[in-house]
Amino acid sequence: MKTTFYSNGKLLITGEYLILDGAKGLALPTKFGQNLIVEKGNNQEIKWTSYDADGNIWFDEIIPISFITSSISVEEESVKNTLIRILRSAYQLNPEIFLNSEGYTVKTHLTFPRKWGLGTSSTLINNIAQWFKIDAFTLLKNSFGGSGYDIACAQNDSPILYHLEQDKPIVEKVKFNPSFSKDLYFVYLNQKQSSKNAIASYKEKKNNLETQKETINQITQLILTSDDIHTFTEVLENHEKILSGILETKTVKESLFPDFDGTIKSLGAWGGDFVLVISKKNPRSYFLNKGYETVIPYEEMIL
Structure with missing residues (x-):
């Protein structure tokens, strides 16, 4: 059987x-x-x-x-x-x-x-x-x-x-189906990150995070209720700044893609795996020119 x-x-x-x-x-x-x-x-x-x-x-x-x-x-x-x-x-x-x-x-x-x-x-x-x-x-x-x-x-x-x-x-x-999903992409950074190592590094650096935690909770709610790409972009960029401060690490856009015309947000273990890209025009050629070949539209990735 x-x-x-x-x-x-x-x-x-x-x-x-x-x-x-x-x-x-x-x-x-x-x-x-x-x-x-x-x-x-x-x-x-x-x-x-x-x-x-x-x-x-x-x-x-x-x-x-x-x-x-x-x-x-x-x-x-x-x-x-x-x-x-x-x-x-x-x-x-x-x-x-x-x-x-x-x-x-x-x-x-x-x-x-x-x-x-x-x-x-x-x-x-x-x-x-x-x-x-x-x-x-x-x-x-x-x-x-x-x-x-x-x-x-x-x-x-x-x-x-x-x-x-x-x-x-x-x-x-929850319901999450942004009307601007055609402007969302996932790009693989060609670096498999170790979740265990990333968590250990976070635990070493974190302090009292109650204020940041509450702000992240508010951002999460805003992401869920926002059907406006400008608000969506703004709050995700704020999310990046908060995590950047906690981890004492540059954002992925600052370190790898400073000339990109759009928003890039780290996902999961910072520095590897996928990032979320928000762009009005298809960013595939930009990332291909930078050596990043895996660019997946939101609709092809998410259930």
């Missing part, structure tokens, strides 16, 4: 690192994601094969179930050991998954390039949580860590407002 699970990718429009401290963020599930197919296997092992968006195998390993159910140390950083840690955390939340099991054959398929940062890890964690019939937010907390907005995107097919209350995820489905 074959069972298939699927999870959406994610993009965080507002909030960024401040979500870790309770700020509200607007998050958008993407049309890209990852599936996970589970079939019965044998030899008391998991045969795991992962395919990239182009159909090529990027990970292919056999993991004995006894290795997941034991406490054998897996300190060294590798894709295999990361997967073992996630599976071990999942098993601890539902040990019955391996009762009377002869083994499994598992295949995963991404519909976006891994380097894009749309949620290779979060879609995997949510899919594993579905397979194990456990809470994905708990699995994330016990394995990778993070705010959990990406898990919320994995589980929802519409825009969401996301925040933490006493470390518990609060997810609210």
